[in-house]
Amino acid sequence: MSEGFFAGDKPHNPLEGAVFAAGAGPELQLAVGDDCARLSLRIAPAHLDRAIGAFGFDIPSKIGEMSSGAQRSALCLGPDEWLLMAPESEREKITAGFAEIGAQTSHSLVDVGHRTVAIDISGPASAMVLNAGCPLDLENMAVGACARTILDKAEVVLMKLEGEYYRLETVRSFAEFVWKFLSTAGREFEQCRDKTRVTGL
C-alpha cells in the first residue's frame, strides 16, 4: 500500500466494533479474529511435497487436518484444496514461493485474504453455542482438526484450536449474521445465569 493518499484509512472489517454483550462471563467469549493473509491452494495431491516446499511449512494431506505454527497454517478442506494462512506480512513471500514452482507444477493459488472474517469462540460453553447451529460432533472433533461445515444458515470453516477454543471463518457478507447468531445463542451463558436452567453444562 503506498504511503500518502491512503494513509489513515484502515481495511474495513464488517464486524468492526462488534462486542459480545455477555462476553464478561467465564462461560463464553466471542471475539473478532485478526486480519491475516489467506490463500486458496489447489494442486494435485501428488505434488503436495512441492507445495510444502513453496510454502515453507507442513501442509496436511487428509481432509479435516490442519497444520499450524506462528507464521503459517494450512487447512486441508478438500481432496485437492487447502486454505493457507499467515500474517499479512508473509503473503508476498508465500506467493513468490509458489510462483517459483509454477512453471513445472500446475496449481492454482488465489488470494482470498479479504473473502472471510474470523471469529474466535472460547470458554466452556463454546461447543454448545456452536452446536446451536452446527451439526458436527464437536466433542469428538480432535484438537487441531478443521472442517468446512454449516452454522445455521451460513457456511463456515471451523477450526478446533484447543479443547474449548474454536475459530471460524465465514465469508464477509455472512459475518454479521454469524456474529448475531452466536451472540443470540450465547445469551443464555452469561455470567450470572442460574446454572440449573442451562442444561448440559
Place this chain on the structure above:
Amino acid sequence: MLLIKCPYCQQERAEVEFSYAGEAHIERPSDPAALSDAEWEAYLFLRSNPRGTHFERWYHIHGCGRYFNAVRDTVTDNFVRTYPAGMPRPSVHDIDDAKT
C-alpha cells in the same frame, strides 16, 4: 436429517452440508451432435425414478466441495454405500454385500 458418508472426507456428515444432484451414471455423450433428437431427449430428460435401489449424486457443497455417487434405497432412505464420481456403478452383488 440424513447422515451421509462422504467418500472423500471419509466421514458421516449431516445432510445440511450436502445438496442432491440427481441420478448418477448418466454420462454426457462425448459427441452430442451425433445423437438423434430422441437420444438427446433421453439423455436430457428421462430418469429411472425407481422404488428401491437408486443410484444418485450428492454434492458435498458445504464440505469438501466434491460431487460423489450414492446407492440409496428410496423406500427406507437407507444409504447402501457412497463412492467417488467416476467409479463404475456397483453391481447387484456389490450392493447385496454392502447391505449385509
Place this chain on the structure above:
Amino acid sequence: MNAYRADQGGRVERGASVAFSFNGTNLSGVKGDTLASALLANGIHFVGRSFKYHRPRGIMSAGTEEASALLGIDRGQGRYDTNIRATTQELFDGLKAESQHCWPSLRWDMGVLNELGGPVMSTGFYYKTFMWPKSAWEKVYEPIIRKSAGLGRAPRAFDPDCYASRYAHCDVLVVGGGPAGLAAALSASHKGKKVILADEQAEMGGSLLSDTGSLINGEAAQAWLASALATLVERDNVTVLTRTTAVGYYQQNFLGLVERLSDHLRVLDADLPRERMWRVRASQVVLATGAIERPLVFAGNDRPGTMLASAARTYLNRYGVRVGNRPVVVTCHDSAYLAAFDLANAGVGVAAVIDVRDDVPAALLEKAGRLGIEVLGGHTVLAAKGGLLVSAIVVAPVQAGGPARTIDCDALLMCGGWTPSVHLFSQAKGMLSWRDDLGAYVPGRYAQNARSAGACDGRFLLLEALNGGDAAGAGLSDPISDTYTVAEETHSSGISLAALPTSAKPARGKAFVDFQHDVTIKDIRQAVLEGFHSIEHIKRYTTTGMATDQGKTSNLNGLAIASEALGRPIVDIGLTTFRPPYTPTSFGVFAGYSRGDLFDVTRKSPTDRWAEQHGAVFEPVSLWRRARYFPQPGEDMDKAVARECKATRASIGISDASTLGKIEVVGRDAAEFLNRMYTNPWTKLGIGRCRYGLMLGEDGFVLDDGVVGRLAEDRFHVTTTTGGAARVMAHMEDYLQTEWADLNVWLTSISEQWAVIALNGPNTRQLIAPFVEAIDLDKEAFPHMAIREGKIFGVPTRLFRVSFTGELGFEINVPSRYGLAVWERLMEAGAKYDIVPYGTETLHVLRAEKGYIIVGQETDGTQTPDDVGMAWAIGKKKPDFVGKRSLERPDIVAPNRKQLVGLLTEEPRTVLEEGAQIVAEKSASPPVDMIGHVTSAYWSECLQHSIALAVVEGGRARMGEALYVPMPDTVHTVKVVDPVFYDASGERLNV
C-alpha cells in the same frame, strides 16, 4: 388445606401454597402440583366443554395422553397458549387457566345445543349437510363453521419468548425416565457410554413416582429412584433432561427432543429460551416410553369425574389428592385393582369394582374382600348418570337377563387394559406386530439401531422393565437381564374389549371413543356401514384420532370397534401411521433462533454502511440487500432515478457492483474449460481482454451471463449475476469434476474477495486517472472490454473497462476491506464532476436504454440465445459446449418463438407494467391469444419517453407493428422497435 388433599402421602410440599386462578376464581394448590392435581384437590372435575357437542368434560388422565382437560393458559405479557393439557402443566404462582369451547360461561354454554341437534351432527355431517345451495356456502355455512371450528383460541399477541436449538451426539439416547429408562441409562453409562436420558415430566421416575408398594433390590421403589437419579446426575457421561419430550424419530437415529425450560416458572428471564429443540444423533436409542391405559367405551363414559384408573392412583400416590369420596371402578384388567386398593388404604370408600370378566383372579377378590370392596364380576355398565359430575352408574350382568342396579358414586375409574407407546418406534419405520394376548401392537422388526424396554415393549411388570432396560442399555443380546430383584404386586392380565357389552339401545347415550374430537362408537359403526373399510378412511371420515392428542387413548378402541363392525380381525384392517410430533409442539421451537434479524441472512456489500448513512433505499436481491436509489430530500423514487440517470450520462455515476458473483478459473486448460461452459469462444481472447459470456444449461436455455477477463494464459476472472453466483459455481464444478476430470482447471470463488465499484459516464477516466498506478488509461492502450492489474489509491486493483450503461465505464475491483475507503475517496474526488451515487433502479433503466438483458428478468429459463437476440454470442466453430446440441431440438428451431424486442408506448408518458401480456388485436373477444409479455418497463429521463423490453412471438419480424397491452381499465397501444433505444452505434462506449 385443599378439601380433597389427603393428609399425607405423595411428593408434593403441602406447606408451600401456590395461588392460581381458574376461569377467574382464585384457588390454591401446593408446590409439586400439576394444574390438574390442583383442580382435583379443590374438588373440581368439570373443566371444559367438548369440541363438537360442548358436553361437560373433566380430567381423564394424569399425563400426556389427556384428551379432555385442555385449557387456555395465560402466563402474562402476551404469553397465552391454547389446548394445554391440565395434566402436564405444572402449577406456578399466578398461573391463569381458562376453559375452552364454552360461551357465555363454562356452566351455561350455548353450544350445548349442538348436542340437542345430535342426530344431524353425525359422522360426515360437514360433508353431507353443507352441499347446497351453493351460494349459501360463502355467506352462511363457512362463517358459522369457521366460528365454531378449531380447538381453543389462538393467541393474537407477538410471541415474546425466545427459543433455542442444539445439535447433540451421544452413544445411547434413552427416551423415557421410568424404571426401564433409568435402568438403561444406568447400565449404558456404567459401561462408559455417552448417554442422554430424556423424560417429558418434571421429575424422572415415570410409574415409580406413584408406586408406593414395590421393592427394588429390597429398597422402596421411590428410594431406589432417588439413588438411581443421584448416580446418573453424578456421572459426567450422562445428560439428564427433564421436561423434555422426544417429538420425532427420523432416519439414522436422529431425534427431535423439545425441552421446556420456562413454562413452569412464574418469573421469566427474557434472555433465556422458553424451549429448546435438541437435535440428537444417537448411535443407539433405547425406547422406554411406557404404556397408556385405555379407556372403556360405554354410554356416558365422558361424564366429568370419569378417569383412567391409573390416573386416580397417580393423583393419590404422587400428588396426595383423592379424586372422589366414593369412586367406583370399571375394568376388564387386573391393574385397575391397584387403584381401588390404594384408595381404600387411604381411607376412601370405594363403591364397587365392576369387572367385565367372569373369572376375576382369586387373589384380587380376596384382597378386595379384606378391604371391604364389593367386586361385581361378569358385570357391565349400561350407563353413567350425572350432569356436571358423574353421580351414579347403572350396572347389570353381562349375561342378559340379570337385574340392573344403580350404584351411586362421585368418580368413575375405568381401565380397558394398556396400550404400549410405540409411537416413536413406528415413526422410526419399525414394523409393529400384534399381540393377541395383550390386545395391542408391540415393536416387531426394527428399522434402526434401537431397542425397546418395559411397558412400551409389552412388558408391564416392574421386574421386566428394570431388567429389560438394563439389558438394552448394556447392549446385551438377551432382551432381559437378571440384575434387579423386585417385589411387586403382579397385576398384569386382562382382556381386550371393543366396547362394554350393553343391552341398551345404541342410540341412547353417547359412548365416546375419541374424547377430543367427540367421536362415538356409533360414528365408527356408521362409517363402516357407509362403506369405509380401511382404517385410514374410517379415521379421516370420522376424524377419530385426528385431534391434537393424535388418538393416544382412542386409536386402539377405534380399531377394535371397526374390526368388530367389519367382522374382520384387527390385523387385517391396518393401522394408521404414527407421525411426528408425538405431542403438540410450539411453532416457536421449530423456528428456533430464526426470527427477526436471524430469520434469514442479510448479506451486505462493503459499501453498505456508506449507503445507509447517505439515505439509500434498499431492496433485496437474492440474500443481498442492495441500494435501490439514493433519494435527495423531497424526492420519490421516480425523481431520484431520473436525476441519477441524467447525471450518469452527463458526467459520472457511481454504484456498487460487489454483489456480482466472481470465480477465478486457473489452470492449463482454463480457456478450453470456458469454451465448453460458455457459448462464446475463449481460446483467442488476449491476455488483458474481456468478453461478455453467455452460459446455457444443457437444455439450451440461458442460465447466466457475465463478463470474463483474461489475466494470464492460464487465469481468468469470471463474473456471474448476483443471484446466479452459487448456481454457476455448482454448475461449473459439476462438469469439471464429473465430465471433464481430465482438464487441468481449478475454480475458486472470489465473490467476496473483491469489492466492485462501477463508474459510468463520460468523465470517469479523468476522475480515476490521478489515483491509478501502473495502468495506462489511454483509450487505445486500455480499450473497451479490457482488464488491467495495478493499483488505485495505493491498493491493488483489477480494473475492468466495461460498461452496463452504454457510457464509458470502469469497474474497479479492490480487495473488499478497501472497498469502503476507495468508494469514499472516489466520492470526494468526484465532487468536482458532480459524481452521483446510483442504485439498482437506475442501473436497470440505463441498461434497458441500451437493450442489455438481465438474466432472470428478460429470461425465465425458456429463452435461447437467439430468443434474446444474442445468436452472435455463439461460437460457431466450436464443436461442442454445454447446451449446444439442444439448440437443434425441434421445438427450439421451430418458427415463431418469442423474441426480445423493444416497445414504445403510443402515449410517451405511459410506463407499461412488467409482466403485462401483449396481444395482436385491440378489441378481440375472448379467448385472445397472448403473443408475449413485457419483461422490463421504465421511464427514460434521457429519452423523455417510456421504454419497455418484451418477448413477443416472431418479434424481430414485427418491427414497426402496433401491438396492444390490455389492462383492467384500458388498452395501451405500443409500437415494436429495436431493443436498443440509446446510442445504437455505441459511440459513447469507445471514447
